Amino acid sequence: xxxxxxxGASRLLADRIPLEGVGRVDVERQRSVVDALRTFLPDHCLLxxxxxxxxxxxxxxxxxxxxxxxxxxxxxxxxVARIVRICHQQQVPIVPRGAGTGLSGGALxxxxxxxxxxxxxxxxxxxDPLARTALVQPGVRNLAISEAVAHLGLYYAPDPSSQIxxxxxxxIAENSGGVHCLKYGLTLQNxxxxxxxxxxxxxxxxxxxxxxxxGYDLLSLVVGSEGxxxxxxxxxxxxxxxxxxxxxxxxxxxxxxxxxxxxxxxxAAGIIPAGMEMMDKxxxxxxxxxxxxxxxxxxxxxxxxxxDGTPEEVAEEIxxxxxxxxxxxxxxxxxxxxxxxxxxxxxxxKAAFPAVxxxxxxxxxxxxxxxxxxxxxxxxxxxxxxxxxxxxxxNVFHAGDGxxxxxxxxxxxxxxxxxxxxxxGFEILELSIAVGGTVTGExxxxxxKIHQLCQQFDAATLEAFFAVRxxxxxxxxxxxxxxxxxxxxCAEYGRMHVHGGALKFPELPRY
Amino acid sequence: xxxxxxxxxxxxxxxxxxxxxxxxxxxxxxxxGNEPRGEVLDPRGHAGIVEYEPTELVVTVRAGTLLAExxxxxxxxxxxxxxxxxxxxxxxxxxxxxxxxxxGPRRMAVGALRDFVLGARLLDGRGNVLAFGGRVMKNVAxxxxxxxxxxxxxxxxxxxxxSLKVLPRPVAEQTLRFELAEADAIRRTNEWxxxxxxxxxxxxxxxxxxxxxxxxxxxxxxxxxxxxxxxVAEDTLLxxxxxxxxxxxxxxxxxxxxxxxxLAVPPTTxxxxxxxxxxEWGGGQRWIVPDAPxxxxxxxxxxxxxxxxxxxGGDRSAVFQPLDPGVAAIHRRLKSEFDPAGIFNxxxxxxxx
Numbered sequence: 001x002x003x004x005x006x007x008g009a010s011r012l013l014a015d016r017i018p019l020e021g022v023g024r025v026d027v028e029r030q031r032s033v034v035d036a037l038r039t040f041l042p043d044h045c046l047l048x049x050x051x052x053x054x055x056x057x058x059x060x061x062x063x064x065x066x067x068x069x070x071x072x073x074x075x076x077x078x079x080v081a082r083i084v085r086i087c088h089q090q091q092v093p094i095v096p097r098g099a100g101t102g103l104s105g106g107a108l109x110x111x112x113x114x115x116x117x118x119x120x121x122x123x124x125x126x127x128d129p130l131a132r133t134a135l136v137q138p139g140v141r142n143l144a145i146s147e148a149v150a151h152l153g154l155y156y157a158p159d160p161s162s163q164i165x166x167x168x169x170x171x172i173a174e175n176s177g178g179v180h181c182l183k184y185g186l187t188l189q190n191x192x193x194x195x196x197x198x199x200x201x202x203x204x205x206x207x208x209x210x211x212x213x214x215g216y217d218l219l220s221l222v223v224g225s226e227g228x229x230x231x232x233x234x235x236x237x238x239x240x241x242x243x244x245x246x247x248x249x250x251x252x253x254x255x256x257x258x259x260x261x262x263x264x265x266x267x268a269a270g271i272i273p274a275g276m277e278m279m280d281k282x283x284x285x286x287x288x289x290x291x292x293x294x295x296x297x298x299x300x301x302x303x304x305x306x307x308d309g310t311p312e313e314v315a316e317e318i319x320x321x322x323x324x325x326x327x328x329x330x331x332x333x334x335x336x337x338x339x340x341x342x343x344x345x346x347x348x349x350k351a352a353f354p355a356v357x358x359x360x361x362x363x364x365x366x367x368x369x370x371x372x373x374x375x376x377x378x379x380x381x382x383x384x385x386x387x388x389x390x391x392x393x394x395n396v397f398h399a400g401d402g403x404x405x406x407x408x409x410x411x412x413x414x415x416x417x418x419x420x421x422x423x424x425g426f427e428i429l430e431l432s433i434a435v436g437g438t439v440t441g442e443x444x445x446x447x448x449k450i451h452q453l454c455q456q457f458d459a460a461t462l463e464a465f466f467a468v469r470x471x472x473x474x475x476x477x478x479x480x481x482x483x484x485x486x487x488x489x490c491a492e493y494g495r496m497h498v499h500g501g502a503l504k505f506p507e508l509p510r511y
Numbered sequence: 512x513x514x515x516x517x518x519x520x521x522x523x524x525x526x527x528x529x530x531x532x533x534x535x536x537x538x539x540x541x542x543x544g545n546e547p548r549g550e551v552l553d554p555r556g557h558a559g560i561v562e563y564e565p566t567e568l569v570v571t572v573r574a575g576t577l578l579a580e581x582x583x584x585x586x587x588x589x590x591x592x593x594x595x596x597x598x599x600x601x602x603x604x605x606x607x608x609x610x611x612x613x614x615g616p617r618r619m620a621v622g623a624l625r626d627f628v629l630g631a632r633l634l635d636g637r638g639n640v641l642a643f644g645g646r647v648m649k650n651v652a653x654x655x656x657x658x659x660x661x662x663x664x665x666x667x668x669x670x671x672x673x674s675l676k677v678l679p680r681p682v683a684e685q686t687l688r689f690e691l692a693e694a695d696a697i698r699r700t701n702e703w704x705x706x707x708x709x710x711x712x713x714x715x716x717x718x719x720x721x722x723x724x725x726x727x728x729x730x731x732x733x734x735x736x737x738x739x740x741x742x743v744a745e746d747t748l749l750x751x752x753x754x755x756x757x758x759x760x761x762x763x764x765x766x767x768x769x770x771x772x773x774l775a776v777p778p779t780t781x782x783x784x785x786x787x788x789x790x791e792w793g794g795g796q797r798w799i800v801p802d803a804p805x806x807x808x809x810x811x812x813x814x815x816x817x818x819x820x821x822x823x824g825g826d827r828s829a830v831f832q833p834l835d836p837g838v839a840a841i842h843r844r845l846k847s848e849f850d851p852a853g854i855f856n857x858x859x860x861x862x863x864x
Contacts, residue, residue: 210775210817211795214832220658264566270679313730401648441649460639467848
């Protein structure tokens with residue numbers, strides 16, 4: 001969403017059930033925390049004046065904004081631990097932050113808390129080519145890892161669309177994905193070990209450079225925990241060999257459902273492609289004038305299927321994929337004949353978000369995952385919602401793993417359009433749950449989807465999530481109010497939800 | 512067969528009376544972990560495949576289902592549990608496989624058991640049914656508790672059912688043999704690991720390195736040409752025997768004094784010189800029958816950044832590597848949150864959880 005979105009945000013749902021830590025900065029409290037941190041943090045590592053903290057008021061989800069009370073930018077693990085200990089003593093919430101590119105508000109500041117930026121932890125500490133691992137600090141950018149090891153014929157596999165800017169620490173917090181997850185996994189499958197600070201200031205190491213670690217598999221909990229369990233100070237990531245060859249097939253379909261069936265047919269044939277992406281007609285229409293990727297503009301959907309491996313493997317797999325797509329009613333099939341052509345086929349998919357941003361003042365990106373077989377039905381329902389909310393929507397789809405990104409187009413300068421976009425989005429999320437999926441495949445819950453979790457999980461399971469949190473952070477100081485809704489919040493939301501669009505509590509205070 | 516209600520009743524009664532429960536289905540992994548204690552809770556009444564959609568690559572199955580039955584069903588659609596769980600007996604169930612968290616030869620290529628757990632329902636120590644994760648590939652809503660159940664040895668609750676990611680069986684598979692000393696085998700497998708080769712299993716013992724290639728037929732052929740080695744006939748049996756530990760290396764027998772250790776170490780770790788050794792997972796998993804005392808084995812594993820498990824045999828009072836204090840505290844709190852009365856498999860994993 002573009003940064004202009006905040007102007008229209010005043011009627012948003014979040015304002016009606018206030019998020020935790022929203023409101024004006026308490027000057028007394030701010031002074032007390034700043035004084036304590038100043039005893040060991042250099043001046044350039046501490047920000048509290050409004051003109052300095054303003055740039056941190058939101059992450060990639062700009063619809064929600066909040067000034068942090070204090071921003072700390074430590075340079076060493078010892079400084080991180082001391083900051084955390086002081087916050088623990090003074091009961092001050094801590095919001096960890098990487099590059100701030102997250103799309104769900106996971107790094108939204110806390111008005112009574114410290115925003116802990118790991119931006120200065122930006123060094124790759126060690127690369128072990130034989131073991132195929134890299135030891136990195138959390139502020140290292142995702143793409144910088146692959147760039148640093150390219151000469152070894154290795155790379156770091158997860159490739160979220162923001163990989164040029166997003167950091168590995170943020171990727172770990174969100175368990176980020178990308179377009180190659182089906183074959184290479186999400187962040188969890190590509191991080192071996194993390195080191196970090198728990199809310200009492202203790203240093204812990206979780207996971208191992210060995211295939212597993214003793215005890216419970218805590219790494220599964222920490223990766224994707226949205227900064228609520230541990231502040232990461234170091235990570236060992238797995239590097240994988242760069243495939244010798246990559247080739248992509250582009251297929252057109254005159255019906256989205258046929259495209260969805262073709263995806264299932266590829267999998268039924270026993271093929272796990274390196275990437276399998278689908279775009280609907282509104283999406284190709286948005287990108288084609290922008291990037292000239294050569295997309296078939298008559299197609300209701302186009303499918304990109306990538307094969308990677310040795311030249312022999314790729315030649316065999318491409319043949320098999322091609323015959324499956326032929327048999328699935330593809331109206332046009334093109335196979336990339338050169339690296340330039342492969343990149344051109346992908347350029348459109350990769351430019352889908354900015355291209356939609358070009359034809360609409362603002363857009364709202366959703367992130368549900370659905371069973372693939374329900375794709376046709378879900379896309380039809382979204383198309384009906386376009387009429388209902390009077391907003392256009394383009395759909396791009398990580399078809400291999402069922403992760404759908406509808407891009408709802410709206411105008412942030414029109415408050416009514418903002419509210420309609422938000423309700424449109426929520427209806428898509430609720431539909432994702434109803435068909436057996438999830439509200440978030442790779443962007444995280446943050447503040448954005450917190451209410452939908454009330455529908456996805458029952459009360460006992462939500463309580464178990466809090467139990468996990470207490471096991472790591474008994475004081476509840478790390479990124480409070482994100483990712484997991486309290487039962488009280490769910491009850492409040494449930495009451496509002498019954499009344500649908502007509503929100504019931506306009507008189508609720510805003511803090 | 513859905514037995515949630517009766518399991519719930521049993522758990523609630525046990526919690527009220529603080530009666531320890533030893534969760535045990537087929538008993539194929541009775542040998543693993545610290546000595547079990549408590550009244551046996553047999554979850555096999557809760558069995559059956561709930562949903563299997565081959566094109567979604569997901570199966571949802573009740574924990575009491577026989578592992579063999581699940582694998583037969585998947586094989587009919589030319590799919591598999593890619594982490595190749597060891598059965599250790601015909602009675603092995605899905606729940607036991609998840610709780611033990613063990614994986615076979617293909618783990619080095621495809622990931623651990625936990626990487627295939629998409630969701631799970633758990634009966635906690637209050638008798639509540641909790642539903643974590645889901646049935647889709649990509650899901651970051653809520654903490655990933657379902658994956659943490661993998662290898663938790665039943666100490667967090669009774670696993671009721673799980674949704675697992677499944678994969679197609681490879682089109683072609685081939686095994687190559689190389690005569691190599693231990694250190695050379697470790698170096699060679701790691702060098703190959705950095706190249707785009709379809710290696711899906713390695714095993715070194717008795718001065719021989721076995722390498723399994725899986726994938727497209729042309730890719731397997733090309734890889735064979737590239738790395739050489741002599742073709743092994745009957746290779747399916749070899750990998751099954753390694754997975755099930757029926758291979759001769761494991762057959763020497765274990766006892767109170769003769770212990771089979773499992774060391775998980777960074778794959779490039781040089782030979783550990785602790786005794787008779789079988790190496791899997793590209794160097795990451797080492798089976799050792801040592802002469803050295805436990806303390807020395809643990810210290811050596813820790814020194815290289817790994818951990819050691821007294822896998823079979825020994826006195827079974829401290830099977831797993833002790834945890835660092837900070838991590839141990841998280842374990843204790845997690846246990847007491849999920850199982851406040853401490854009834855599930857007490858002591859089986861660690862004395863205090």
